[in-house]
Every structure is written in structure tokens, then in C-alpha cells.
Amino acid sequence: MNDIAIVGYAQSPSWERAELTEVQFLFPVIADAIAAANIDRRDIGFTCAGSCDYLSGQTFAFVSNLEAVGAWPPISESHVEMDGAWAMYEAWIALQHGDIDVALAFGSGKSSPGDPAHIYPLQMDPYTLTPLGADPASLAALQARALLDSGRITEREMAEVAARNRKDAIGNPHAQVSGEVDVDALLATPYVTAPMRAHDLPPYSDGACAVIMATADKAREICENPVWIRGIDHRIEIHQPGMRDLRESPSTAAAGHGAGVGDGPVDIAELSVAYTHQEKILTDALGLGDGVKINPSGGPLTANPMMATGLSRIAEAARAIQRGDAKRAVAHATSGQPLQQNLVCVLEGDLR
Amino acid sequence: MSQPCAIVGIGQTKHKKRRDDVSLPGLVREAAQRALDDAEMTWTDIDAIVLGKAPDPFEGVMMPELSMADALGAAGKPILRVHTAGSVGGSTAIVASNLIRTGRHERVLTVAYEKQAEGNAQWGLAGGRSGGMGAGGIFAPWMRSFMARTGSPSHIGPMVAVKDRRNAAKNPYAHLQMPNLTLEEVLDSPMLWDPIHWHESCPSSDGACAMVLTTEAIAATTPRPPAWVLATAMRSELGMFPGRDPVRPQAGVECAHAVFETAGITNPFEQIDVSEIYVPFSWYEPMWLEGHDLVGKGEAWKLIEAGDTNIGGKFPVNPSGGVLSSNPIGASGMLRFAEAALQVRGMAGEHQVDGATVAFGQAYGGAAQYFAMWVVGATLDAVERKRAS
Amino acid sequence: MAGANEPVEGAGAGEQPVVMMDYFMHLEYHEVVCPIVRRYAASLMEGKILGQFSPKSGLVYVPPRSYCPVSCEWLGEDNLIELEDRGVITAFTIVTPVQYYGQEETEPFAKASVLLDGPGGMLSLQDILEIPPDEVRIGMKVEAVWLPESERNTDEIGNRSWGSAAGAIVGWRPTGEPDLPAETFTDKVY
Numbered sequence: 047m048n049d050i051a052i053v054g055y056a057q058s059p060s061w062e063r064a065e066l067t068e069v070q071f072l073f074p075v076i077a078d079a080i081a082a083a084n085i086d087r088r089d090i091g092f093t094c095a096g097s098c099d100y101l102s103g104q105t106f107a108f109v110s111n112l113e114a115v116g117a118w119p120p121i122s123e124s125h126v127e128m129d130g131a132w133a134m135y136e137a138w139i140a141l142q143h144g145d146i147d148v149a150l151a152f153g154s155g156k157s158s159p160g161d162p163a164h165i166y167p168l169q170m171d172p173y174t175l176t177p178l179g180a181d182p183a184s185l186a187a188l189q190a191r192a193l194l195d196s197g198r199i200t201e202r203e204m205a206e207v208a209a210r211n212r213k214d215a216i217g218n219p220h221a222q223v224s225g226e227v228d229v230d231a232l233l234a235t236p237y238v239t240a241p242m243r244a245h246d247l248p249p250y251s252d253g254a255c256a257v258i259m260a261t262a263d264k265a266r267e268i269c270e271n272p273v274w275i276r277g278i279d280h281r282i283e284i285h286q287p288g289m290r291d292l293r294e295s296p297s298t299a300a301a302g303h304g305a306g307v308g309d310g311p312v313d314i315a316e317l318s319v320a321y322t323h324q325e326k327i328l329t330d331a332l333g334l335g336d337g338v339k340i341n342p343s344g345g346p347l348t349a350n351p352m353m354a355t356g357l358s359r360i361a362e363a364a365r366a367i368q369r370g371d372a373k374r375a376v377a378h379a380t381s382g383q384p385l386q387q388n389l390v391c392v393l394e395g396d397l398r
Numbered sequence: 399m400s401q402p403c404a405i406v407g408i409g410q411t412k413h414k415k416r417r418d419d420v421s422l423p424g425l426v427r428e429a430a431q432r433a434l435d436d437a438e439m440t441w442t443d444i445d446a447i448v449l450g451k452a453p454d455p456f457e458g459v460m461m462p463e464l465s466m467a468d469a470l471g472a473a474g475k476p477i478l479r480v481h482t483a484g485s486v487g488g489s490t491a492i493v494a495s496n497l498i499r500t501g502r503h504e505r506v507l508t509v510a511y512e513k514q515a516e517g518n519a520q521w522g523l524a525g526g527r528s529g530g531m532g533a534g535g536i537f538a539p540w541m542r543s544f545m546a547r548t549g550s551p552s553h554i555g556p557m558v559a560v561k562d563r564r565n566a567a568k569n570p571y572a573h574l575q576m577p578n579l580t581l582e583e584v585l586d587s588p589m590l591w592d593p594i595h596w597h598e599s600c601p602s603s604d605g606a607c608a609m610v611l612t613t614e615a616i617a618a619t620t621p622r623p624p625a626w627v628l629a630t631a632m633r634s635e636l637g638m639f640p641g642r643d644p645v646r647p648q649a650g651v652e653c654a655h656a657v658f659e660t661a662g663i664t665n666p667f668e669q670i671d672v673s674e675i676y677v678p679f680s681w682y683e684p685m686w687l688e689g690h691d692l693v694g695k696g697e698a699w700k701l702i703e704a705g706d707t708n709i710g711g712k713f714p715v716n717p718s719g720g721v722l723s724s725n726p727i728g729a730s731g732m733l734r735f736a737e738a739a740l741q742v743r744g745m746a747g748e749h750q751v752d753g754a755t756v757a758f759g760q761a762y763g764g765a766a767q768y769f770a771m772w773v774v775g776a777t778l779d780a781v782e783r784k785r786a787s
Numbered sequence: 788m789a790g791a792n793e794p795v796e797g798a799g800a801g802e803q804p805v806v807m808m809d810y811f812m813h814l815e816y817h818e819v820v821c822p823i824v825r826r827y828a829a830s831l832m833e834g835k836i837l838g839q840f841s842p843k844s845g846l847v848y849v850p851p852r853s854y855c856p857v858s859c860e861w862l863g864e865d866n867l868i869e870l871e872d873r874g875v876i877t878a879f880t881i882v883t884p885v886q887y888y889g890q891e892e893t894e895p896f897a898k899a900s901v902l903l904d905g906p907g908g909m910l911s912l913q914d915i916l917e918i919p920p921d922e923v924r925i926g927m928k929v930e931a932v933w934l935p936e937s938e939r940n941t942d943e944i945g946n947r948s949w950g951s952a953a954g955a956i957v958g959w960r961p962t963g964e965p966d967l968p969a970e971t972f973t974d975k976v977y
Contacts, residue, residue: 047502066853067821067946073854073861087859099481100460103816104947105453105522106483109637109764113856120635120649124489127454127461127481136478136493142500144400159816168460168812173421175465177810284473285465300474382464387477418806458812516807520887528891531882531898531912539878539900543976591880636856640846640909641974 054083091146130357215344253351279304407437407610450490451728484763487731488770566719731761
């Protein structure tokens with residue numbers, strides 16, 4: 047496959063409840079990504095969006111988002127009903143084709159209008175699980191319980207993930223939650239969905255993220271510090287949680303292998319850890335050792351714009367590379383509860 | 399980097415108002431299994447899956463690739479779910495073809511479906527509110543505008559309806575099969591949105607369509623003749639802004655020009671043997687014939703009146719019966735692409751256009767703002783041979 | 788599939804096998820009305836229609852949306868302009884309502900696009916009053932029928948274009964002026 051680089055990106059703040067509409071807060075994110083990429087809007091050869099109608103509460107909700115893109119005169123464009131990370135995958139494939147040299151991918155969503163506990167059960171098997179109201183927190187709790195029982199993690203370690211993420215998020219303008227918290231104080235709080243406490247659960251955010259990619263020659267022409275996509279892969283697992291060993295993430299391992307995570311040293315990893323216990327599962331699946339800094343941005347436990355969370359991991363990893371904080375990074379996106387489908391992307395900078 | 403992409407397996411369900419003999423996964427597997435059987439491959443042979451369908455609220459299942467992963471044999475594999483409104487079946491096929499053409503995968507299963515009887519599509523199209531226009535209600539003024547601009551006599555739409563329903567009688571999978579439908583019956587049927595009568599409007603169907611796409615090397619080992627993807631294109635435009643022309647959308651014009659140029663087609667009317675075009679309301683046949691520059695302005699109605707869009711005519715359109723006969727919304731675009739491929743494989747049975755070697759598939763969606771198109775050939779040089787002859 | 792629909796002996800009260808399961812879900816969405824639409828709703832309460840003008844594209848949007856999707860220009864309060872409440876019907880549909888869940892309409896109704904006079908602006912899906920649906924014509928000059936100020940309530944106006952003047956303007960009635968020829972608005976039909 048051809049070398050493709052990320053040449054620009056932008057994220058909105060992560061709001062608990064945005065005043066602006068999704069299109070309105072997506073609008074500057076796309077404009078800023080284009081500006082950061084040092085291109086003209088008309089240079090974009092293909093655009094792919096990620097969003098979810100049920101999250102927006104309207105059929106065909108994604109159609110309005112086209113207004114933030116600049117779709118006049120007409121453009122080559124597509125949409126996946128998935129996190130923007132998969133939109134980026136589709137755009138990356140389009141760039142491999144050879145007849146375009148710049149692509150835009152974005153993800154956006156407003157979680158605030160709806161209740162995740164009511165909406166996300168609709169993602170489950172409609173005959174056997176949706177009627178039970180199988181919501182993400184409950185399914186994650188089953189997973190956390192299994193992991194705790196296996197001895198691979200403790201509740202203290204889970205709280206430490208939360209505390210570390212919040213501390214790292216201080217100074218991240220895109221984070222919703224941040225601050226210094228004492229682990230013992232966290233552990234003294236009651237369970238929300240045992241064995242998870244409030245700090246083990248993600249916030250739900252309104253927000254958007256856009257990423258611009260270019261083929262090698264174009265990237266070198268327009269970008270001083272391109273972030274190379276060394277590999278990208280994604281896999282899904284069996285749906286029925288009862289048929290999976292929830293303590294492991296074989297799809298993340300397979301995607302990581304396909305993306306070439308193990309081909310070189312990893313400095314940082316931006317992982318879609320929405321529940322504290324999942325950090326252990328994902329780092330084990332990717333074979334990331336203690337030397338790897340996990341979620342220096344603060345991760346989804348501090349900012350979780352659904353449908354953009356995964357793509358934001360990629361943008362944050364690219365940012366870390368461009369800042370010189372890392373040379374080689376792993377970014378991860380997930381879909382389906384818990385951790386049913388996983389995407390892994392390996393990024394590398396030129397410098398350092 | 400672009401390698402040839404072959405279509406070696408095609409399957410679809412019997413489309414019906416209500417398939418209460420299969421669940422959602424059952425519906426999808428029926429089509430997928432037929433495609434696999436056609437390709438003489440098994441579920442384990444497939445490297446990646448691309449799923450497409452229209453809005454999730456139509457069935458009440460959010461992000462169905464997740465709950466259908468098991469039924470689609472997707473465990474351990476990459477799966478994508480495309481959603482581009484009515485054009486989704488087409489754009490899904492294009493995304494799948496890109497996975498082959500870029501060399502990313504060798505065998506891709508692509509499936510599109512809708513099980514409308516399990517939800518309420520009218521409610522869905524209305525965004526869940528009272529006073530919904532219905533898709534026909536939005537398009538009706540554009541159709542009347544087209545009639546006025548082109549001087550098309552009012553019986554042209556009904557003629558399209560008669561042709562498509564009669565064609566569908568030759569297609570064992572079609573939902574509505576009316577071999578004896580007459581023009582009078584169409585004109586006598588209730589008016590839904592002027593100018594569209596009941597019989598000029600698509601049905602609401604449960605159905606699925608699937609294709610197996612593969613590389614040139616593997617296509618050489620499959621039992622039946624493949625269809626070859628010669629070109630694909632997608633274009634989108636804003637659905638509503640002051641001054642937009644939704645009657646002849648620019649995205650539709652540009653998408654067609656792009657796909658013909660890539661395919662090497664210099665004279666679409668002469669070089670395309672058969673077209674499967676998304677016509678959910680009768681007047682969209684002449685509108686797309688002109689809207690994609692297949693014929694000149696004001697010429698489409700004459701072609702239709704002369705019977706030349708029939709099988710055996712100068713420019714056959716929708717020999718399968720088209721969307722007017724079967725409309726599982728998410729699948730309809732893929733059905734157009736698949737039927738085009740069946741034609742150049744010589745496998746369209748009773749609705750085969752004799753000697754077809756170049757076929758055009760088109761799907762559109764939203765406020766006639768999303769377009770997905772492909773050109774397929776019986777051979778990789780099918781268009782060149784046309785130009786030479 | 789032979790036997791799939793055969794009644795199962797001893798299955799219980801029903802004679803037919805269960806083939807469908809009704810599953811009703813109720814999802815509530817509470818969305819903040821964005822600032823610019825709140826401004827628009829407030830102006831409707833005062834009997835004014837507020838639009839937004841994009842200097843780069845020259846286009847007028849109503850309701851205002853804070854951006855021009857054609858020029859990709861962000862628009863602010865200083866781009867707001869007051870629009871006329873008179874205009875011309877440029878397109879219409881007569882809908883025979885389908886009875887789906889939540890549908891309240893039972894009789895055929897007309898919905899029209901109204902191009903406003905003066906600076907312009909297009910309101911779509913508007914009700915035409917005082918004439919039966921089949922008398923609605925392209926080119927017909929119409930004026931807004933406002934609810935009395937004390938009866939106006941713009942609570943239904945949200946972020947989507949549905950109900951774009953609902954709660955303030957009941958609909959549009961013919962003014963009796965001569966029709967405008969279609970040529971005068973060919974590029975602003977929809």
C-alpha cells in the first residue's frame with residue numbers, strides 16, 4: 047500500500063451540552079483542519095464522514111453535516127454510520143486508488159440530547175439483548191467484573207487510570223473533564239454500576255474532529271512535518287457478549303498485528319479507553335509495555351464525543367508526534383459494547 | 399494503484415412487502431449465501447465485508463453491522479457499514495470494489511438490505527413527525543418542473559410504470575410483477591402526489607442484495623463469467639440552497655461524466671447496452687436519461703414513447719423492473735449495480751438484454767443530491783471494443 | 788422451508804407460531820435550540836421574519852443558520868436582515884397523507900415553497916390558506932397570516948428546518964395580485 051500522511055487536523059472542544067448545532071460546531075473544525083493542512087478546500091479529492099442517526103435523533107441526520115463541508119460545486123463524498131476513524135479508513139483506501147491526492151475524514155456527534163442508556167441498547171441483538179435494555183455501562187461492568195475476578199486488575203488500578211487521565215487532560219483545550227484527584231477519594235465514592243464507580247465511566251460529549259490526509263508527494267509538498275500512517279487495520283468480533291471472553295480483545299490484537307504495531311518501538315498510545323478497566327485489556331492486546339505513555343491527551347475518560355472519539359485518538363497521536371513528544375504512536379478506535387469492533391492505526395513522524 | 403475488480407457472485411432475495419419467514423440476519427444471509435454459491439465460495443473464503451443500508455430507524459436496529467457480525471461470518475474480519483441515503487446500495491458496492499482495486503483484500507462480500515415491514519418507512523422518512531411529505535411529495539414539484547421544461551406529454555410517466563412492472567414479471571425476485579398492467583390502469587389509479595399515480599410509485603419492500611468481488615487471478619478460477627468493474631464515481635451536493643436546480647442536479651451530471659470518462663465511454667447512448675437506474679417514481683426515468691446526458695434535452699420522452707427503453711429497444715432501462723417493482727431502500731442501489739453486472743455476465747435470464755457487454759448502474763439518494771454510479775463490462779476491454787466497432 | 792410454520796403440538800394458547808414480536812421503544816431527545824434560531828424565534832414573536840445574508844455568496848437564508856454552506860462563510864449577528872412577509876409560490880405539492888404512527892393529518896394538504904419579496908429568502912413546506920389545495924398555483928402572490936401577538940408561541944421551533952415559522956405564521960393566503968410569471972424566479976425556485 048502507498049504511503050499516506052496526516053497533514054492537518056482539528057477538534058472542537060468537548061461540551062457536556064453544546065449550544066450550537068452539530069453542523070455549526072463541525073463547520074469551524076473542518077475549516078480549521080483545512081487551514082492547518084495548508085490546502086485549499088477545492089484540493090480535497092474525497093471526503094468521508096462518520097456519524098450516527100440514532101445519536102442525532104433523526105433519520106438522515108448526516109445529510110445536514112454536508113453543509114459544513116463545502117459541497118458546492120459537487121464533491122466526491124461518502125459516509126459511514128460509524129466513528130470517524132472508520133471514515134478515515136475509507137478515505138485512506140480512496141487515497142490508495144491513485145486518482146486523488148488529498149482526502150478529508152471527520153466524525154461528529156451530539157450525545158447530549160439523548161440518553162445513552164436508552165439509545166445504545168439498540169446496538170445490541172434486537173431479539174435477545176435490546177429488550178433487556180443491555181446498555182453500555184452494564185456490559186462494561188460485566189467485563190470489569192470478569193477482569194477483576196481474573197486478578198489482572200484491581201479497583202485501585204482502575205481508579206489510578208481515571209486519576210492519571212484527568213491529570214493529563216489539564217491543559218488540553220479539547221477535554222471536558224480534567225483535574226487532580228486523589229485515588230483514595232475516588233475509591234471512597236459509591237458504585238454506579240458495580241464494580242464501576244463514576245470515575246470509571248466516560249463522560250458523554252458533544253464534539254467533532256476532522257483529519258486531512260495526503261499521498262506522499264503531496265504531503266511533502268504542503269506539510270513540514272507530515273505524520274505517516276504506517277499501518278491501519280480493523281476487525282470485529284462475535285456480537286454475543288456471552289460467547290466472547292470479555293477479558294481479552296482478540297480483534298484489537300489482530301488489528302494491531304495487521305497495522306504493524308510490533309514492527310517498531312511505540313512511544314505513546316492513544317487508546318479508546320471509555321471504561322478504566324479497558325486500558326489493561328487494550329494494552330495487553332497490543333503488547334504495549336510499561337514504557338509506553340497511554341493517553342497523554344487524557345483519553346475518552348476526559349473527552350468522549352461519540353462518533354468522533356476514535357478519530358480524536360488519531361488526531362491526538364498525530365499532535366503528539368508533530369509536537370515532538372513522540373516519534374511512533376499507536377491510535378485505537380472502538381465500536382460496539384464492549385470492545386466488539388476495533389481499529390488500530392500506527393503513526394510515525396519524520397523528525398527526532 | 400488500481401487492479402481490476404471482478405464480480406463473480408451475485409445474490410438477492412425474493413423481494414416482498416413482508417418477509418415474515420426470515421429474521422433480519424436471515425434476510426441478509428439469503429442474499430449473501432446465493433452470492434457465495436454463485437461464486438462457489440464459502441463464508442470462510444471472504445476477507446472483508448461491506449454492509450450498506452438506509453437509516454437505522456427503518457428497522458429500529460442501530461449500527462446493525464454489530465449485531466449481524468455473527469450472521470455475516472464477520473468475526474475476525476474487517477466490516478464497514480456505509481450509509482448514503484437512497485444511493486447507499488451503490489456507494490456500498492463502490493467502497494467494496496475499492497478494497498479489491500487497491501489490493502487491500504482479495505475476496506470481499508458486499509451486502510445491502512432493508513426490512514421495511516419490520517418498521518415503518520413512512521414514519522422514518524418523515525423524521526418521525528406528523529405531516530411528512532413522503533419522498534414522492536418532495537420530488538413531485540421537480541417532476542412537474544421537468545415536464546414543463548421538456549414539454550413531455552403526461553402519459554410518459556405512466557408508460558415507464560407499465561414497462562417496469564411488465565419487465566418485473568420476467569424477474570423471479572421482483573416484488574411487484576404485473577405482466578398485464580395497462581396504461582389505463584395506471585392512469586385510473588389514485589393520484590398520490592401530482593403527477594404520480596399509485597401505480598407510478600415504488601412499493602415498500604423487504605429485500606437484500608449481495609455480491610462477491612474478487613481479483614483478476616481469483617476470477618479466473620470461478621465457474622461462471624465475471625463482470626468487470628470498468629469505472630465508478632460518487633458525487634454529492636447540498637440538498638437545499640437558494641438557486642439550487644434539483645430537477646437536473648449538477649452532481650448527477652458531473653458524476654455521469656466522471657464515470658463515463660473513466661470507463662472510456664465517448665458516446666453513452668451508443669456504447670452502453672443496458673442501464674439499471676434508480677427510478678422510484680416513473681418520471682425519474684426521463685429525468686435521469688437527460689440528467690445524466692444519456693440523451694439530449696427534451697429527447698427522453700420521445701425515446702420512451704417509441705418504446706426504446708424496453709428490452710429490445712435502442713436504450714433498455716431497468717429490464718429487472720427496477721425500483722418501481724422492488725424497493726427495499728437500502729438494497730435498491732446495489733440491486734441496480736448487481737443487475738447491471740448480471741446483464742454483462744449473460745445471467746439475467748428472462749430479462750436479459752441480448753449481447754449486452756457494457757452496462758451502467760446508477761443509484762441516487764437524499765434530495766436527489768447523492769449519486770453513485772458504475773460501469774461494468776463483460777471484459778476489461780468491453781468499451782474499447784465498442785469504440786472500435 | 789417445510790414445517791417451519793407448522794403448529795407445534797402442546798405449544799400453548801396460540802395456534803399459530805409466533806413470527807413477529809412487537810417492540811416499541813420510546814426515545815426522548817432534548818436539544819438546545821442554538822442561539823441564532825432563538826434570535827429568529829424571538830423575532831417571529833415580534834411579527835418579523837429574520838434572515839441571514841452571506842456577503843460572499845449573495846444568498847439569503849431563512850431561518851438563519853450561522854453559516855453559508857455555499858461560500859463556507861461563518862455568518863454572525865451583523866449578517867441578520869429583516870425579510871418581507873409577502874412573496875410568491877415557486878413550487879408546491881399536494882400530499883395525500885399516509886397514516887403512519889404519529890401522523891395527525893387525514894385530508895390532502897398542500898405544502899408550498901414561498902420566495903419572499905425584497906431581499907429574498909425562501910420558506911419551504913408552508914401551508915396555503917383560504918383556498919383548497921387544488922387551487923394552489925406557481926406564481927401566486929401570497930402574504931403571511933400571522934397569529935395575533937398574544938397567541939404566538941414559538942416553542943415548536945427547533946434546530947431543524949421543520950416548522951420554520953410555526954407558532955407565529957399560520958400560513959400564507961393569496962393577496963389577489965396578479966401572478967408573477969415563472970421567468971421572474973427561475974433561479975430561485977427551491
